[in-house]
Amino acid sequence: MTRQVLVVDDDAAVREALAQTLELADLDPLPAGSFVAAKDRITPDFDGVILSDIRMPGRDGFFLLDHTLKLDPELPVILLTGEGDIPMAVDAMKRGAFGFLEKPCASAELLPILERALKTRELVLENRRLKAQLESGDPAARMIFGRSEQSEALRRRIRQLARLTGEVLVTGAPGAGISKVAEVIHLSSPAAQRPFVKRASAGLGPEALDAAFQEAAGGSLYLDEIAGLGQAAQFALAELMERGAPARLIAGCSTALRQAVEEGGFNADLYYRLEPLSVHSPALKERPEDIPVMFRQYVAQAAEQSGMAAPEVTPEVVAGLMTRDWPGNARSLMSAAMRFVLSGGEAEEERPSDLGLAEQMAQIEKSLLSAALKRHAGHASAAAEALKLPRKTFYDKLAKHGLRPESFR
Numbered sequence: 001m002t003r004q005v006l007v008v009d010d011d012a013a014v015r016e017a018l019a020q021t022l023e024l025a026d027l028d029p030l031p032a033g034s035f036v037a038a039k040d041r042i043t044p045d046f047d048g049v050i051l052s053d054i055r056m057p058g059r060d061g062f063f064l065l066d067h068t069l070k071l072d073p074e075l076p077v078i079l080l081t082g083e084g085d086i087p088m089a090v091d092a093m094k095r096g097a098f099g100f101l102e103k104p105c106a107s108a109e110l111l112p113i114l115e116r117a118l119k120t121r122e123l124v125l126e127n128r129r130l131k132a133q134l135e136s137g138d139p140a141a142r143m144i145f146g147r148s149e150q151s152e153a154l155r156r157r158i159r160q161l162a163r164l165t166g167e168v169l170v171t172g173a174p175g176a177g178i179s180k181v182a183e184v185i186h187l188s189s190p191a192a193q194r195p196f197v198k199r200a201s202a203g204l205g206p207e208a209l210d211a212a213f214q215e216a217a218g219g220s221l222y223l224d225e226i227a228g229l230g231q232a233a234q235f236a237l238a239e240l241m242e243r244g245a246p247a248r249l250i251a252g253c254s255t256a257l258r259q260a261v262e263e264g265g266f267n268a269d270l271y272y273r274l275e276p277l278s279v280h281s282p283a284l285k286e287r288p289e290d291i292p293v294m295f296r297q298y299v300a301q302a303a304e305q306s307g308m309a310a311p312e313v314t315p316e317v318v319a320g321l322m323t324r325d326w327p328g329n330a331r332s333l334m335s336a337a338m339r340f341v342l343s344g345g346e347a348e349e350e351r352p353s354d355l356g357l358a359e360q361m362a363q364i365e366k367s368l369l370s371a372a373l374k375r376h377a378g379h380a381s382a383a384a385e386a387l388k389l390p391r392k393t394f395y396d397k398l399a400k401h402g403l404r405p406e407s408f409r
């Protein structure tokens with residue numbers, strides 16, 4: 001329920017009296033002695049309304065009104081005028097004030113107009129939230145590609161983390177979408193409309209860290225490659241977490257953070273704060289079945305961006321993609337898709353050109369079998385089931401490729 005009222009008046013006695021009246025009516029007054037003191041509270045998502053005196057030294061009530069309506073034309077401002085200041089009141093209404101009252105005003109006059117303004121504000125904010133939700137749909141479904149079990153699990157985990165409020169650690173191989181996952185967590189969270197601020201950890205000092213948190217206030221601060229954060233900043237960050245940071249921290253890491261803790265290079269307190277809410281974005285080689293699906297999506301994206309036609313992704317092209325290792329993960333798959341579109345559909349020759357289609361298909365089969373065995377820790381029947389193969393066929397194929405389930409345990 002929206003109950004906050006920003007009370008701006010340079011006269012401390014008036015401010016005090018107004019605050020008391022509001023408190024008695026079960027409202028939540030936020031007193032400020034000037035426009036400057038009130039300014040930081042006036043934001044497009046301020047969950048409340050403003051009650052301000054017109055005559056104040058320096059920036060007056062009209063200035064405050066114009067400033068507020070510029071930021072959010074739907075934020076109600078009620079102005080207080082001196083006795084008999086009718087022309088001023090008329091001017092206030094013309095400029096877009098929600099209402100005006102003559103000072104001194106009795107609570108019987110003040111409270112009904114405040115209740116109306118608060119109700120209006122609540123509806124506006126609720127509508128905006130719903131609209132944003134509708135527009136964004138489900139960011140995890142829209143922005144995280146791939147249909148493998150691992151991609152499904154990743155999307156589920158992202159949605160789960162988005163509903164929680166603690167600090168998050170995103171791990172994964174470089175280019176496997178660590179930053180992407182961080183952004184989707186933010187966009188799926190109730191703070192989606194607030195800022196998502198991204199900073200590289202290396203070279204970030206305590207002051208820059210603090211400034212980044214202020215910029216992200218109410219939203220999320222993403223620190224890329226958290227293991228690269230200097231000692232002083234690590235210490236400052238741990239302290240900030242302890243006191244309560246103004247934004248949610250999402251940390252990304254593509255190296256072994258636990259090892260860094262054990263070797264004394266990373267603050268243990270920080271690590272144990274981050275570790276419970278962690279999510280891993282798997283490398284492409286752990287989910288080769290996603291390669292063709294993601295490639296097709298990147299091709300469509302690249303075609304749209306470049307304004308060129310999307311060339312057909314033939315089985316030969318897919319075979320070529322599947323025989324590559326993709327150490328650069330999604331990032332390099334995406335660049336390959338862009339080159340593919342720009343070249344009008346020419347497959348890249350990164351595989352030995354003397355391999356025929358049958359050999360390439362065999363390589364793909366081997367990589368899918370290995371990935372399934374790895375995923376199921378060498379448990380052959382589970383891997384066979386995941387690949388929808390009868391046990392006998394599965395074993396025949398393992399033998400053909402010289403693969404042994406026990407070497408995956």
Ligand SMILES: Nc1ncnc2c1ncn2[C@@H]1O[C@H](COP(=O)(O)OP(=O)(O)OP(=O)(O)O)[C@@H](O)[C@H]1O
Nearest residue numbers: 143144145173174175176177178179180181330331
């Ligand atoms: N699962 C995914 N679905 C769709 N796009 C993805 C996915 N994973 C990564 N990408 C895309 O691949 C590119 C690289 O991802 P991202 O920048 O998140 O990688 P990263 O792991 O943070 O790597 P680095 O630390 O090297 O920047 C981005 O353009 C991102 O949009």
